Amino acid sequence: MVTIGDVAKAAGVSRSTASYALSGKRSISPEVTQRVLDAVAELGYTPNAGARALRTSQTRVLALFAQFVEDEFAPAMLEYIKGVTDTARELGYDTLLVSDDDGVGAVQRLARSRMVDGFVLLNVAEDDDRLEPLRQVPQPGALVGLPGDPSGLDVFDLDFEASGRMMVDEMHALGHREMILVSQPEDVVERGGAYVWRLADAAKDRAASLGIELHHYFAASSQPQIGEDLHRFLDAHPGATALLLNNEGAAAALPAVLHARGLSAPEDLSVVGRYSDVFARTFSLPFSAIDSAADRLGRHAVHQLVGRIEGSLDKASPHTVELIAPEVHDRGSMAAPPAA
Template identity: 40%
Template sequence: MVTLAEVAKCAGVSSSTVSYVISGKRSISEATRRRVEQAISDLGYHPNAGARALAGKRSHIIALVVPLRTDVYVPIMMEIAIAVTVAARQYGYDVLLITNDEGPEGVRRVAASGLADGVILMDVELDDDRIPVLRTQGTHAALIGLPDDTSGLACVDHDFAAAGAMCADHLADLGHRDVAFIGYSPVVYQRHAGYAERTLTGFQDRAAERGLRILHRPCEGTYDSTAGAFARILADRPETTGFVVQNEGAIGPLLSLLRTTGRIVPEDASVVALCPESLAEQYSPRLTAVTGPAEELGRVAVDLVMRRIEDGTPAEVTLLTPVLTTRESTGPAPRTR
């Protein structure tokens, strides 16, 4: 491993000068600074995080609190985490992963230790019990998700209410009047996950405006649970011709169940999914889907927390606009059944 002394020798300066360039603690001439930076780049030197913290009063680390739950779609969470890591490196920061099962105590420990200069929270709930810790500790933080009270917070999220409304509008425009919403498992709604509740609220509000008759059925995402939800939908509202699915695990089972009950998609039943583009393209027929770029959530979150670290930028809420892409799974409502 390359040492600070080796960097100093390569640049023709003292070790203390290299430390000052890294920490910014003292003013160094432009020519000298460039020589040191070139030596760091040529040798591939990576300053020790502890040493940087002592020298510059910063650790150059961002803590990312990632969800560790069975009811989240792991590929999306990983895509966000990777985007955070890549964006952080562009600022010269490393990322420390913390699992959300540590709860408020984990956030308190990181904030109090000075181990990280900032924190990014994922999987934010409407009444998230980690947020009071951030406020009390005065931690530089960004949230991927919106709590009910965003005052004093920097947040970024997809506009899930708009996404739900888009689904209702699309099916209403196609002439569907009886529509079912197959959502996440009951526990997701019980813990008030913002992405689930806001999507459902946006869908319900727009459905009421468009005169749709709707049903909401939570679902674990397994074949059996999807079959149970589907059977209840048909028992309660046999005229249902439109389905909105916000549960990645339930998409495949729903398409299979529609086929086995003699319903052709989209001639007899239309399906809209809230899922990644890559997933929508995998099914036959390809799914009409409402999506948002997961990687942009990570990038914006890093930008937000870095602005908080650098200059205490005031709180702000950024909502990313969802996109509805029409494919083969939706069509005009059938005239007769």
């Protein structure tokens, strides 16, 4: 194993000078620093994380709590994970992925062991039992997802209520008066996925205020059931001219469903979903959508967390709840309803 001593010898400097050149804790001339960096590259030296933690009380590791559950669309979760891990790496942090079913125990265990400098939580539930222990540990935490009580934590999420209203408003402005809203499976709601009912309740309230008939359904998240669900919803409401999707699996299945029915968007049915541009490109989806902002949310959460870890944010500074305003990316799937 290559040591800092090997690096110092190759660079022709003392061990302490090599260490200071890498840590930046003392001013070292650019020439000497470059010799040390060249030696690091040549020898393939990697600083020992344990030794660094003893010196600085930091591990440069963030814990990312994320789970893949059967009734949610896995590719969508990967986008949130990528946003967190990419940003952590850019800021010089590694990421420890934690998928333990015992989230409370995992928070407490990692905090006691000082294995990580901070926590990022995905899959945040309305009444999330991980939040109270997270408020009690010395390491800071950030959430991607709005819980019922966000106090004492930095929270970042899409404004799902505004998203629901925007979906309805976009279709209403085009002349649609009967719509179908397809949400995530009911199991997601039952375990506290508040984003589902926040969007649905706001959409239903807006539709009622505008005199729109809105049919709301929960649907599966994967094939073949989601395809069957979409056929059933369309069969039940032949007069509906607009389809609103808060279900990534439904968006991915819809092209095949429309093809099987001999329909196209927007000529026969206008469509708007809620997912990211990356998701749309991955599945070649031609539908307009509110950007889920997965990458932005991960970036904002990690920047805020690292700011608290490294002191650019005072530990006593107020915690933030940031809801990103929805934006529709128009891909041409919304138009005036077809003539009767």
